[in-house]
Amino acid sequence: MLEWTLRTIAAATLLVLLVRAIRPPAAPRSAAVGPAARDRLGALAAWTSAPAPESVVVRMDGAPAPDERDWWRALRGAGSVVRWSAAAPLPALAVSVMPVVDPGTRAAVSVRVGAPAGSLVAVVDAGSPAYPDSVRSAARGGGGGSITLPAAQSGVVATLGATRAMASAPDSLIRRPVLVLGRAGWEGKFAIAALEERGWTVRARLTVSPAAEVRAGGDPPPLDTANWSAVVVLDSSITRQGPAIARYVRAGGGLVLAGEAARAPAFAGLLAGQPGARRPGIAGALVTATPRRALTAMPIARLVPDAVPLERREGTGPGTVGEIIVAARRVAAGRVVQAGYLDTWRWRMGGGDAGAAGHRAWWSGLVRAVAYAPEAGAAREPAGEGPGDAPVARLVAALGAAVPWTESAPPVPAGAPGWPAFLLIVLALGGEWLSRRLRGRR
8 A cells, every 4th residue: 555655646746747847837927036137037047938927027236238138128028017126226327439530549449438427437348357447427517438448359348336338349440531721831731741640641732822722642532521531721711612611511521620710701600619819829838748838829719509618728817717729519410620729830840759749649639539430341240239338228228217116026936846846756666666675576
């Protein structure tokens, strides 16, 4: 009787396991999971091979990785109601990566970060995460910051608390020539020299007289983004090309208006601000740490509403805000930088070796800020979400807005483990075998 009982228990247990394998138990109506990533991934793996709950609340302490977020979205698409909550609001972190257009820094990338005002964001090259940099977002005027990395072949990871944003390294850029227009003189000569020494290909048309001009690089092709990365206008002598330059900028091209060029009527609709009266430079400042104070300049007296100041000259008194000398704005699809300095050649000639290097970098920076330089080919396989990522915004787009955090949400029901049934079978069959051996039976 004992042996038959044990044998029946073993057979019945096997039958129950077989029925459960063929017809899984009904899914729970609701569940909550998290906030640990290990718990969330474990629940996703279980619900991929077994019925998922009708309603799931995912607790998170940071924005999930892209593959986990897409997994939750797929579960939602399969019929489950998936919502998420967090004990504290997740920081609105965003990162974008762009190659630096400046040919003097071929592999460098510009990393731009958006984060809550005053927060400190760690930025690392995904290929060498042992040496992070950091970006502190602006405390006023928007929570943004930027940093330039010498290279980022594997993409960039920005971290704020438990939230990580990943962006892939962009492809290389196509840098087309720069067209320099103006009167022949020291300013044009050394501006062209600075750009060429930095690695830009420069074509120039410099007026010598009303009937004569000097052309560097032969006859220029039509003014179009297919031919030029940027146009530099050095003074107000350019009148006939004004309408063509305006069309080029609105089509996506870049324009640098230097010195007196801001007074040309042809560029009135492109200006970042109205130029003011001339201000003489400070004698002897060329050999100081701020050499551009020695240059004559026309400050920008009044910015247009969508312009952004890029450089100010120091105020004359303690606590005063300096005058704006360089500003930028977008015009349709293009970009314009307006620089008020009139004699930057003096910086190169009178500033020594440091002056020549600074003059080159400054002029290249102006062109870099506006240059049209499309990517050379298709984007690489992304390390995260492509050249830009905003993980919290993508989470909201995938699963909707967060729901209130509830500590009392029901936990994920654990499925009945299989090892007790297996142990019961082993004990039943082992007991039967032992009983038979004690009776001398096989």
